[in-house]
Amino acid sequence: MPLTPSVPALELDGVSFAYRGGPPALEDVTLTVEQGAFLGIAGPNGGGKTTLLRLALGLERPVSGTVRVFGLAPGARGAPRVAYVAQRAQLASGTPVTVRETVETGRLAVRGVVGPLRAADRRAVGQAIDRVGLQDRAGAPLRTLSGGMQQRAFIARALAAEPALLALDEPTTGVDATAQESLAELLAELREELGVTILYVSHEFGAVEHVVSRLVLVRGRIVFDGDPATLPAMWHDPSHAH
Amino acid sequence: MLELEFMRLALAVGVVVGILAPAVGFFLVERRQALVGDGLGHVAFAGVAAGYLLGIEPVLTALAFAVVGGLAIEWLRTRGGAAGDQALALVFYTGIALGVVLVSSAGRLDVNLFQFLFGSILTVTWGDFWLVLALGLGSLAAIGVLYRGLVGAVLDEEGSRVAGVRVGLLNTTVAVLAALTIGISMRVVGILLIAALMALPVLAAQRVAWSLRSTLCLAMGIGIVSVVTGLVLSYYGDLAPGGTIVLVAAGAFVVAALVEARPRLR
Numbered sequence: 001m002p003l004t005p006s007v008p009a010l011e012l013d014g015v016s017f018a019y020r021g022g023p024p025a026l027e028d029v030t031l032t033v034e035q036g037a038f039l040g041i042a043g044p045n046g047g048g049k050t051t052l053l054r055l056a057l058g059l060e061r062p063v064s065g066t067v068r069v070f071g072l073a074p075g076a077r078g079a080p081r082v083a084y085v086a087q088r089a090q091l092a093s094g095t096p097v098t099v100r101e102t103v104e105t106g107r108l109a110v111r112g113v114v115g116p117l118r119a120a121d122r123r124a125v126g127q128a129i130d131r132v133g134l135q136d137r138a139g140a141p142l143r144t145l146s147g148g149m150q151q152r153a154f155i156a157r158a159l160a161a162e163p164a165l166l167a168l169d170e171p172t173t174g175v176d177a178t179a180q181e182s183l184a185e186l187l188a189e190l191r192e193e194l195g196v197t198i199l200y201v202s203h204e205f206g207a208v209e210h211v212v213s214r215l216v217l218v219r220g221r222i223v224f225d226g227d228p229a230t231l232p233a234m235w236h237d238p239s240h241a242h
Numbered sequence: 243m244l245e246l247e248f249m250r251l252a253l254a255v256g257v258v259v260g261i262l263a264p265a266v267g268f269f270l271v272e273r274r275q276a277l278v279g280d281g282l283g284h285v286a287f288a289g290v291a292a293g294y295l296l297g298i299e300p301v302l303t304a305l306a307f308a309v310v311g312g313l314a315i316e317w318l319r320t321r322g323g324a325a326g327d328q329a330l331a332l333v334f335y336t337g338i339a340l341g342v343v344l345v346s347s348a349g350r351l352d353v354n355l356f357q358f359l360f361g362s363i364l365t366v367t368w369g370d371f372w373l374v375l376a377l378g379l380g381s382l383a384a385i386g387v388l389y390r391g392l393v394g395a396v397l398d399e400e401g402s403r404v405a406g407v408r409v410g411l412l413n414t415t416v417a418v419l420a421a422l423t424i425g426i427s428m429r430v431v432g433i434l435l436i437a438a439l440m441a442l443p444v445l446a447a448q449r450v451a452w453s454l455r456s457t458l459c460l461a462m463g464i465g466i467v468s469v470v471t472g473l474v475l476s477y478y479g480d481l482a483p484g485g486t487i488v489l490v491a492a493g494a495f496v497v498a499a500l501v502e503a504r505p506r507l508r
Contacts, residue, residue, distance in 0.1 A: 058404070083401070094271070095272055096452055096457065097454045102397070105393060113390060113392075114388065116390070117390070158401075
């Protein structure tokens with residue numbers, strides 16, 4: 001479905017959420033993210049940032065309020081494609097799945113689940129692998145790669161889906177500082193060259209602070225929303241949000 | 243050995259089971275649900291008992307019960323608010339309890355029942371063979387056609403869901419395939435041991451494979467070798483076929499683990 005430029009990539013309007021039997025995780029969150037934005041979502045552990053992302057992706061349903069992705073309910077048929085890179089620990093596999101096999105699953109969003117991949121899909125998979133710099137490791141099992149390389153493979157899978165919106169949850173957990181910087185630069189390039197909207201959740205946003213166009217701090221509700229350069233200095237320490 | 247019709251039938255059925263059980267088990271193991279086969283086996287036991295009680299071919303009632311059990315586990319896991327192991331426990335124990343009650347009602351706690359529990363190569367009929375062949379080929383074809391979707395759903399269920407893949411339908415397909423595998427395998431391997439044939443070849447293959455596809459192919463190869471070797475040994479050694487097949491599969495796992503460890507020993 002072609003994108004309508006005037007439609008926001010993401011809209012949350014008065015959204016509240018609580019896990020079953022638990023206290024409210026998010027209360028009355030209203031947020032509009034324009035297309036092409038690079039939004040950093042930060043905050044303390046348990047503050048609700050991952051919940052906010054899951055609501056945006058349709059993986060959780062709000063108790064009250066509405067969520068719209070490109071003007072439609074999350075997961076609506078015919079909506080622009082959305083790709084999700086979950087926390088790396090959730091993506092671990094006991095099987096020696098290779099980088100290429102991992103990236104190939106990204107084409108499910110484009111090609112559907114039935115039948116083999118076509119030549120165009122294979123080209124797209126190759127381009128996604130090249131894009132993240134793993135062309136020399138395409139046949140290597142993921143578990144033989146470093147954390148940073150694994151994260152690049154998961155991002156390549158997301159890119160193979162040719163998404164309009166890319167959501168990442170704590171992508172730098174267990175990744176060294178150099179790989180964090182490298183990942184931030186890659187995401188900035190993707191936004192610049194492909195125009196993809198990026199939602200980036202992290203409890204520490206130091207690595208991406210200089211590339212995000214907007215920062216939201218979440219602690220049950222939105223406590224800061226703006227240019228990261230305007231964030232009060234003491235809040236650069238995420239523990240302050242506690 | 244091959245001049246005996248029952249042995250030829252057992253081997254033919256065994257080859258289909260040897261390929262299908264690890265092929266379906268591959269997706270269960272990858273989803274960390276290796277024990278689902280065990281739970282469905284116990285539901286199939288209740289199906290066998292129901293067949294005896296109602297005077298219907300037990301294989302058919304076992305198939306029906308296993309499919310319903312598979313769907314129940316999937317429903318409880320995704321919509322019933324029960325974690326994976328809780329859903330399994332509910333279906334597992336309900337199945338075995340129902341089986342015991344029905345068997346005692348039918349007065350069939352006898353040798354015939356043990357053949358279903360532990361497998362018996364003497365009991366395979368031509369009717370079984372055609373049923374196994376049809377369901378086996380149908381199941382393998384389904385896996386072939388949906389392979390990419392099934393792999394995506396097991397590697398990253400939520401990522402696939404966000405991508406618009408109907409993950410629930412794919413998970414239900416795996417549950418039904420697991421139920422069918424158990425239904426058609428119980429004559430050869432037995433209800434109580436079929437789950438092992440779904441899991442052990444996959445676990446062995448994971449040790450030495452270099453990719454997802456090679457894991458699946460190696461697991462099916464180990465499955466065939468386990469079944470054929472187990473049947474031959476059980477014939478010449480007058481051993482229970484189900485147990486022998488599973489012990490061969492367990493041996494394959496030990497060999498694979500040693501092969502995997504070998505470079506590190508240098």
